[in-house]
Amino acid sequence: MIEKILEFSKKLILIKSTNENKKALDDALRFSLSELKEYPKIIFESKGVKSVLIFNKKGNFKKFKIILNGHLDVIPGKENQYKPVIKGNKLYGVGSADMKASVSCLIFAFKEVAKKVNYPLALQLVTDEEVGGFNGTKYQIEKGIRSDFVIVGESTNFNIENKAKGILWLKIFTKGKTGHSARPWMGENAILKMNTFLQKLKEKYPWPKKEKWVTTLNISSIKTNNEAFNKIPDYCEVWCDIRYIPEEKNQILKNLKKLLPKGFILKTLVNESPFYVNERNPYVKLLVKLIKRETKKGGKLIGGHGSSDARHFTRVSCPAVEFGPIYGGIGSDNEWVDIPSLEKYFQILKNFLFSLH
Numbered sequence: 001m002i003e004k005i006l007e008f009s010k011k012l013i014l015i016k017s018t019n020e021n022k023k024a025l026d027d028a029l030r031f032s033l034s035e036l037k038e039y040p041k042i043i044f045e046s047k048g049v050k051s052v053l054i055f056n057k058k059g060n061f062k063k064f065k066i067i068l069n070g071h072l073d074v075i076p077g078k079e080n081q082y083k084p085v086i087k088g089n090k091l092y093g094v095g096s097a098d099m100k101a102s103v104s105c106l107i108f109a110f111k112e113v114a115k116k117v118n119y120p121l122a123l124q125l126v127t128d129e130e131v132g133g134f135n136g137t138k139y140q141i142e143k144g145i146r147s148d149f150v151i152v153g154e155s156t157n158f159n160i161e162n163k164a165k166g167i168l169w170l171k172i173f174t175k176g177k178t179g180h181s182a183r184p185w186m187g188e189n190a191i192l193k194m195n196t197f198l199q200k201l202k203e204k205y206p207w208p209k210k211e212k213w214v215t216t217l218n219i220s221s222i223k224t225n226n227e228a229f230n231k232i233p234d235y236c237e238v239w240c241d242i243r244y245i246p247e248e249k250n251q252i253l254k255n256l257k258k259l260l261p262k263g264f265i266l267k268t269l270v271n272e273s274p275f276y277v278n279e280r281n282p283y284v285k286l287l288v289k290l291i292k293r294e295t296k297k298g299g300k301l302i303g304g305h306g307s308s309d310a311r312h313f314t315r316v317s318c319p320a321v322e323f324g325p326i327y328g329g330i331g332s333d334n335e336w337v338d339i340p341s342l343e344k345y346f347q348i349l350k351n352f353l354f355s356l357h
C-alpha cells in the first residue's frame with residue numbers, strides 16, 4: 001500500500017495548487033477524484049472555490065458518523081520545491097507534510113473501508129484551507145454537512161490536536177494634541193500615550209521565551225499620521241495579533257477592554273474561535289488507544305498554536321481533531337513527511353474506521 005500512497009503523494013506535490021492558482025486547485029481535486037470514481041459525491045462551489053464530499057452510501061443525507069477532512073491547497077514555495085524528492089525515509093516537496101501525503105492516506109483508507117462498513121462515512125476534500133477554509137469546509141457545513149466525529153489529516157507527529165488557539169486581530173487608536181516640538185507642554189503626544197498602554201499590554205501578556213500554552217500577543221505594526229520632526233503627533237494606531245487559548249474565549253475581549261485607557265478605541269477585524277474537544281470523547285479515546293498500539297511516542301493530546309478547518313466543525317458542535325503523520329519544516333524550504341509513518345498512519349485510520357459500528 002505504501003507504494004501506492006507514495007506515488008499518489010508525489011503526483012499531488014507536482015501540482016502547484018497554491019490559492020491563487022485556480023487551475024491547479026481544480027487539477028488537484030480532479031486528480032484526487034480519479035481514485036474515487038465508484039463512490040457517490042457532491043461537488044460544492046462557493047465564490048469560485050471548489051470542494052467535494054465523497055461518501056460510501058447512496059442517498060441524499062448530510063449526517064455522517066465520521067468525516068475524514070483534507071485540504072489540497074498549499075503554502076507557496078520556490079519553483080524547484082514542487083518536484084517531490086525522496087531522501088532516506090523522507091519525502092520532500094511543497095505540501096508533502098501540509099498535507100498532500102496525508103490526503104493520499106485519507107483517500108486510500110476511505111477506499112479500503114468505505115464498502116465494508118455499514119455506517120455513513122465521508123471524505124471531504126477542500127481547496128482553501130490555507131486562506132481560512134471559508135468557501136470549502138465552512139461552506140459545506142453551512143449547507144448542512146455534519147458528523148459525529150471529524151479527523152482533519154494535518155500532520156501532528158501521531159499526536160491528536162484536540163484544541164487550538166483562537167485568533168484576534170485588533171486595531172487600537174488614540175488621539176493626542178498636536179503642537180510644536182519645541183513646546184511639548186502645549187501638546188499631547190499620541191505615540192507616548194500609546195506606549196504607556198503597550199507596556200500594560202506587555203505586562204498582562206508577557207512574551208513567552210519558549211513554547212507555552214498561553215495567550216500571546218504580538219504588536220504587528222504602529223502608525224502615526226505625522227511626517228515632520230518638529231511636530232507633536234496627535235494620532236497613533238497599533239495593530240495586534242492575539243492568539244488566545246480556548247479557556248479564555250469568553251473573557252479575552254472583556255479583559256482587553258478593561259485595560260484600555262479612556263479615549264482609546266478598539267476595533268476588532270478578525271475573531272476566529274478557538275476549538276476544544278473533550279479528552280473523554282469516546283472517538284478521541286479510541287483513536288488514542290489505536291495510535292499507542294502502532295507507535296512508540298504518539299497518541300498524546302496536544303494544543304495547536306495555529307488554526308485549521310477543525311474549528312469550523314467544532315463551532316457547530318461537531319467534535320473535530322487533527323491527526324496526521326510525522327513531519328517537519330512546514331512553510332520552510334525543506335518541508336518533509338516521514339515515509340514509514342504514512343504506512344502507519346494509513347493502518348491506524350483503517351483500524352479506527354473498522355472498529356466503529
Ligand SMILES: [Zn+2]
Pocket residue numbers: 071098099129154
Ligand atoms: Zn494544513
